[in-house]
Amino acid sequence: MADSLKTFFDARLVERLAASLHQAAPSFPRANFIREAAKGLDGQELMDRARHIAGALHRALPSDYPEAVEVLLRSLGAQAKLTEGGAMASFFYLPHTMFIAEHGLALAHFEASMRAQHALTQRFTAEFSIRPYLERHTAKTLARLREWTEDPSEHVRRLVSEGTRTRLPWASRLREFQKDPTPVLALLERLKDDPALYVRRSVANNLNDIGKDHPALLVQVAKAWMRDAPPERKWLVRHALRSSIKRGEPAALEVVGAKPPSGIEARVTKLPRRASLGGTVEVHFEVANRSKKPQTLVVDLAVHFQKANGETRPKVFKVRELTLGPGQAEEVCKRVSFEQLTTRKHYAGPHRFEALVNGLGLPLGVVEVGR
Template sequence: MAEPLKNLLHAGVVLELAKHLGRNAPAFDRERFIALASHGLDSLELMQRSLQIRDALFHTLPEGFPAAAEILRRALPGESELGLSGWALLPVNQFIAARGLDDFELSLSLLRRLTPHFTAEFGIRAFIHRDQQRALATISGWTGDSNHHVRRLASEGTRPRLPWAMRLPELIRDPQPILPILAALIDDPEDYVRRSVANSLNDIAKDHPDLVARFVAAHIDGASPERLRLLRHASRTLLKQGHAEALANFGFGALSGIDTGLTLGTSLVRFGQHLQFDLEIRNSGTAERRVMIDYAVHHQKANGSMSPKVFKWTTMTLEPGATFEIEKRHPIRPITTRRYYAGTHKLVVLINGQPMADADFELVID
């Protein structure tokens, strides 16, 4: 069994924080910090632990933010000495976000310095929320930083719907201000950064699908293989939804002349086994067709309604008159993100985002 996430912040991390914070700050009250940060720590979940450690920083670092920021800066790793890194810096992110809002440039500079040792994507969002124009003016400059962690911070920290973090409602409403940041990083030499750009665009696509489709269209001509992978990953939600312009960006056009036949291996599937199905696809037209084949399983819910989940399958190019047969085994087994219910389920094959064949099956749960 995987280790619970909450255990990423434990008593040892508190001791590490106390050691490095007091390294160049003799007045720092290590014992009080340890007592406050450790109190009942084992009974708390991850974010509760982090906030308790942050609160211990409130009580033990200087009230003036510049003095507190200097202690935090000195606690980071230097050229010749170890320092704070990893999950110990999550509560530091939260401290800066809470205490540093009136010291804008100093706080953003500290978060930039922190991010190579543990991402500062959680910390910078409070500053974007407080003064978006001012924050983005600084963050935009990070796209040319020599450190790839800092460049990634520019894209990841500005994601409108970053998981685990506060949302940025103004950027959800209008993401145009961050598009220049994403465009500047679209050919970054680090895949780590490019994946972040793709994820940010995918976030935006959930609220502004046409905007992202146009962004991709503007950057796809002459794209390198790396950029093409980024743009495809950025379009993944739109492609699953069958967004016409997004499909056209990747050569998936109209489906005239495409015929399909779907066959289930069995119409009854026991929980823990596989749903097996075969698809025959034929291009009966006179022109070549590029097709993206996905499938959706419409799961039975407790109230009797169905909830679809789309899964990627394959892509192919069909010459005129060509016929292909492909097969798939889809596992139906326990997963943490879904509760299964017995009853009728539906399988739908999607070609270029359009439903082309379907079949019902019964799920049996013993």
């Protein structure tokens, strides 16, 4: 996967892009674009390659921005997400969105840019390219996103919730909305019962982001949304509260019916003493209610991963929710991978495993991870 991330934008893709643009506009300087866009790609990572191609695209397209947008729109493929070429295939349109984000910000170009992003998000995503418009033309962009909450395309509706995330991964933060998320919440309110899980999951992720800056506000919204909520919205709220619950915040736990635990014990039943980098560890542990009252419990697993500097940092994994009567116990399990990933590098050393029950940490043991 790492190689595909690095080499996705290669000379062959540049030729495909040139062919689509030349077909849309026979005057497009196909040969010059290929020569310029393909030069210097080697040694660059995914985003830098896409940015390089977007620069060549800007120099090859008409200098009149609305005219350039029309060429781009005529060159687009079918609205369905691309499947040819695997999970990376839709990244074909990343240079297109970079072009829109950088060169369409003039107020006179607003309509052309919105039209382009409406089309592109149905093929790739415009969650990154919409953000400069939220910062530069806040009121106009929010008004357009409000209209798009009722768009027939679930991809367009998801753009509303995903593009306004204050802490969107791989993107700069929306600082003003971090300070005051009220405009974002107004959009999410319109999407909380969207028919598409794809959209509702994005709404939950947006709320989860908001909760990292405004935990009390997240709980307030969660309580309101849980009133007379259908099952789909209940799932959305629980997903939105996941980080707060992992942090053991009592108010968030209360929303899902989980109060501070009393008389709860965790006993490991299976945990190897040693493991290898690249392998997996399966931990089994029993959660027991030693109190005299039934309890609703959110059970997570914290693994304190070794870092390069010798320190450790916990990562919390969801396990399951339990309702245990007085004296009742139940065994749960979780598999943890030590495979080296592009997004997470593992290091040898002791790794502490800990059960989190309604935020209460209960030690399970230590696994020595070696090479």
